[in-house]
Amino acid sequence: MIESVVQSAWEGLRLVASWPNIVYPVTGTLMAMAVAFLPGISDATLMTLMIPLTLSWDPLPVVLLYGGLVGGATFMGSITAILFNVPGTGPSAATLIDGYPMAQQGRAKTAIGCAAMASAGGSTVGILVLIALVPLMRQAILAFGPPELLVLMVWGLTTIAVVSRGAVIRALIAMGLGLLLAFVGHDPRTAELRFTFNTMYLWDGIGLVPVVLGLFSIAEVTDLGVSGRHTISGRTRLDELTGSALEGARAVFQHFGLFLRSSLIGTAVVGIIPGVGGTVASFLAYGHAVQTSRDRDSFGHGDIRGVIAPESAHDAKDGGALVPVLAFGIPGSEGTAVLMAALMLHGIVPGRALMTEQLPLVFVIIWSLFLSNWITSIVGLLLVSPLSRLTTLRMHVLAPVVFALAAVGAFAYRQRIEDALVAFAFGGIGYLMKKHRWPRIPLVVALLLGGGIELNLHITSQLHELGRLNIWTRPVFMVIGLLTLTSLSLPFAQEIRAHHARRRS
Amino acid sequence: MTRQREDIVLTASFTVVAAVAAVMSAGLSPVARRVRELRAPGIGNYVVKGKPHEETPHPDDRAERRRELAFLGWACVLLALSSALGMAIGLSLFVLLYLRLQSGERWPVAAGVAACAWGVLYGVLALALRINLFEGYVMRWIDRR
Numbered sequence: 001m002i003e004s005v006v007q008s009a010w011e012g013l014r015l016v017a018s019w020p021n022i023v024y025p026v027t028g029t030l031m032a033m034a035v036a037f038l039p040g041i042s043d044a045t046l047m048t049l050m051i052p053l054t055l056s057w058d059p060l061p062v063v064l065l066y067g068g069l070v071g072g073a074t075f076m077g078s079i080t081a082i083l084f085n086v087p088g089t090g091p092s093a094a095t096l097i098d099g100y101p102m103a104q105q106g107r108a109k110t111a112i113g114c115a116a117m118a119s120a121g122g123s124t125v126g127i128l129v130l131i132a133l134v135p136l137m138r139q140a141i142l143a144f145g146p147p148e149l150l151v152l153m154v155w156g157l158t159t160i161a162v163v164s165r166g167a168v169i170r171a172l173i174a175m176g177l178g179l180l181l182a183f184v185g186h187d188p189r190t191a192e193l194r195f196t197f198n199t200m201y202l203w204d205g206i207g208l209v210p211v212v213l214g215l216f217s218i219a220e221v222t223d224l225g226v227s228g229r230h231t232i233s234g235r236t237r238l239d240e241l242t243g244s245a246l247e248g249a250r251a252v253f254q255h256f257g258l259f260l261r262s263s264l265i266g267t268a269v270v271g272i273i274p275g276v277g278g279t280v281a282s283f284l285a286y287g288h289a290v291q292t293s294r295d296r297d298s299f300g301h302g303d304i305r306g307v308i309a310p311e312s313a314h315d316a317k318d319g320g321a322l323v324p325v326l327a328f329g330i331p332g333s334e335g336t337a338v339l340m341a342a343l344m345l346h347g348i349v350p351g352r353a354l355m356t357e358q359l360p361l362v363f364v365i366i367w368s369l370f371l372s373n374w375i376t377s378i379v380g381l382l383l384v385s386p387l388s389r390l391t392t393l394r395m396h397v398l399a400p401v402v403f404a405l406a407a408v409g410a411f412a413y414r415q416r417i418e419d420a421l422v423a424f425a426f427g428g429i430g431y432l433m434k435k436h437r438w439p440r441i442p443l444v445v446a447l448l449l450g451g452g453i454e455l456n457l458h459i460t461s462q463l464h465e466l467g468r469l470n471i472w473t474r475p476v477f478m479v480i481g482l483l484t485l486t487s488l489s490l491p492f493a494q495e496i497r498a499h500h501a502r503r504r505s
Numbered sequence: 506m507t508r509q510r511e512d513i514v515l516t517a518s519f520t521v522v523a524a525v526a527a528v529m530s531a532g533l534s535p536v537a538r539r540v541r542e543l544r545a546p547g548i549g550n551y552v553v554k555g556k557p558h559e560e561t562p563h564p565d566d567r568a569e570r571r572r573e574l575a576f577l578g579w580a581c582v583l584l585a586l587s588s589a590l591g592m593a594i595g596l597s598l599f600v601l602l603y604l605r606l607q608s609g610e611r612w613p614v615a616a617g618v619a620a621c622a623w624g625v626l627y628g629v630l631a632l633a634l635r636i637n638l639f640e641g642y643v644m645r646w647i648d649r650r
Contacts, residue, residue, distance in 0.1 A: 035634070049635060218580075226572045396608035397618065403583055403603075404596040404622055408638070412630065417588055417639045424580045431573075 004359065009131055012363025016064065016371060024061045025368035028068025029375045036076035043073035045412075047338040051345065059346040063361060066339050067368025068375075070322075073335075074278075074315055075119045075376035082111045082307075083390050084232070084402065086217040091278035091314040093212065093444050094286045098299060098306025100220075103232055105302050106243070108388040113248025114304055115311045116377040118259060121252060122312030123373035125263035126319040127366060133267075133320075143476045147469065150456035151477055153449045155484040156280035159287030160442040171442045174433070178443035181206045182450020189458045201418045208447060209413035213406045214426025215433070215440045221402045222431045224395055232391040232398075245384040251304045252312075258289055262309040266316030278314045278321075279448050285313030291490055315373055319366055326362050327355045579603060591641030593631065597623035 015021060035046045047069050054062050074091075081092040082099035095115065102111040144152075160175050184195040185205030196202040224232065252259050262285035266278075289309035290299050299306050325336045329350035340350060348354065354362060380387075410423035433440050463469035471477050582602065587595035600622045604615035630636045640648075 045634060045636070222573075222576045225576060226569055396610075397604070400579075400600045400603035400608075401618070401622065403580070404600055404626075407583060407587055407596060408592055408626060408630065411587075411592060411639055412636050415637055415639075420587065421584060424584060427580065428577070 005131065008359035009363045009366075011360040012367050015060065015360065015364050016367040021060065021064055022371075024064035025068035025071075025371050026375060028065040028368075029072035029372040030379075032069045032072025032372075033076050033376055033379065036073035043069055044335045044338045046073075047335060047342065051338075051342050054342070055345065057346075059343075059348055059361075060364065062342060062346050063348070063364050064368045066342055067365045068372040070335060070339060071123070071318060071369045071372025072376055074318060074373070075116065075380055078115045078119070078311060078314070079112060079380065079387060082115060083108060083387060084217060085220040086402075086406075087212055091282040091310065091317075093216075093279065093441060094282035094310035095307055095314075096216065097286065097441060098301070098303050101300070101302035102243075102304070102307070103391050106391075107302065108243075108391045109245050109384050110243030110248040110251070110304065111307055112380060112384050112387060113245030114251050114307045115248070116245070116380040117249035117252040118262075118308045118311035119315040119380075120374050120377035121259060122263045122266060122315035123318060123370055125260065125312070126267040126316035127370045129264065129267040129316070130319040130323065130366060133323075145474075146456045146459040146463065147471060147474060148476045148480060150453060150460050151480045151484060153280060153453045153456065155480055155487060156283050156449055157445060157453070158484055158487045159283040160445055167437065167439055170437075171439045174439055175442040175446040178446025179450045181211070181443075182447045183454065188451070188455045201416065204414070205451075206422065206447070207410075207413055207419055208444075210410040210419040210423040211426050211447060212444055213410050214423040214428075215430035215444065217402055217406045218424060218427025219430025219434055219440075221395070221399050222427060223434050225399055226431075230394055232393075232395075245381050248304070248307075249381070252308055255305055255308055258292070258305055259308050259312050261285075261288060261292075262312040263316040266313030267320045278317045279445070281313040281317045282310035283445060285309040287487065291487070318369055318373070322362075322365060322369065326350050326365070575607070579607065587639065587641070589641050589643045591644050592638040593623055593626045594644075595641060596626060 016025065032043055032046060036043065047066065050065065050069065054065065077087060077092040078095045078099070081087040081096035082103050085096050085100040087093040087096055099111045099115065102108065157175070160171050180195070182205070184202055185193070186203065187194055193203060265285045265288060266281040286306060286309050289305050290296055293299070293305065321336060322339075325340050327350065329340060343350070348358070348361065406423055406427070407420045410419040411417060413419055430440055432438075433443075460469065579599075583596070583599045586599050589595065590598065597619045601615050601619035604610040604618055605612060608615075610618075626638065631638050
């Protein structure tokens, strides 16, 4: 079995690296990178557009192109998070906690360099773990049912306690607000409408993209304008910026242990589980970075470890996320759903046959994803200077452009003008939260995870009522539950220990 | 309230706010003199006698509140323009007006940036990515006529 996996991996690599095959993932990557720079436009949009264009193609170029499209969008979302506090994708929300303060300190080059290196390295670890796990994939995926997904998402939610040190009560209130917002719309169990106030727009719930664009990009530009800051970095010339891309890349090796652990969290803990998503991976890795550090106070103020952890976890997750799609036909996200549809149109049907008879094709996708992650990082490193220059743009030019991009990004998400209104409403809320020092991240994390938590809670409780569930016989549930409890109690235990130490001295 | 009525109320309210903001920024109302103080340092790099203001590191509360109101006003202008004239035209017009009236940029510069914004919105989003940009209630009304 292992021998056939290694052979298929080699065959897949040979197919990707040969001419002219290599052109497809490179083209896909560059296209995805360009599109991902626009907020609110997901990789799924581009992938959907490519379906009619590639209908007459052979399956191999399609697989190569889509591998590039999946990998290209990931890194660029982090670039906008670092430069403008605008998370291009949900997982990038963890990167901005420390990435944006670095840009504000004039260290955008270091942050981008670090994100590029962590991203490329994370994807490499992800691929290696994936190759090692392919023989065990079936058992690993089947070990995760609704109770395990529920407790895993709750674990993701507990990172809020870690991220918001010093403002735990406010963070919990913001989290409550996020959960409330997540429950707007249809009840997943009964399909009853909740909190819709007879407004048709709210039937589908409140979208994540308008909320994130409002809370971060609009609020940030407003805050910068109101505070009288002329540029994001406070500098007007590129040569006034400190740090370098090399310094950022070197930081990944200086914190190699953290990088490796975060990558493993991304691949082995989250990546292979369908429906959990990169956001949980990024926040779990960020929470892990904070909890395992001795000098935690620097987090949230431009600590480079706060960029390494989420970036490596986010990119490491991508490889793993493909396996449930290819092995079982379970797409975990919008992007992987479109990918699956595109593959099926070309006669590549996910399932056991694909994972056994057509294993080289699976590795073609994995290697093109790997190649795509490295291309994005290399292009990102090459573009460090022009990208960093954006932080020296004057606010009076940047403000209307960011406002317009936020409006169009919010609209493009679901093609509804009301989403633009919601984005600006949350822009106001985000500005007030920032002004009065309320953490915004808990709201976003809760909004992201609220729907999944509710759905899995319903299924778990119904299974329990029917007598089909005994949590004591589910080791994965027990282990993640213990980790969640540890993650929740550790900050309090450390506080108590510090308090006792202070009293003794 | 029906969907149509909601749309009308929403657009009407933003149009009113935008109209008030436009009248005030054009100096047509007595309040305009007061609002001109909005052109305080910080919101943008305002041109006063051809020179930009100096940055104020510690703005007082009143100036800060004025800037907040200015941003609120501009957000309403953006929403009004985009819901009335559509995304491509409305947002480009917003960029033009903001750069000219708020930032004090020269007309050619403001028009150039606005043209680029239109190019991105229409060329990239509408044509290349085939995203149906919102066409605007006024445009819809004109189409129906």
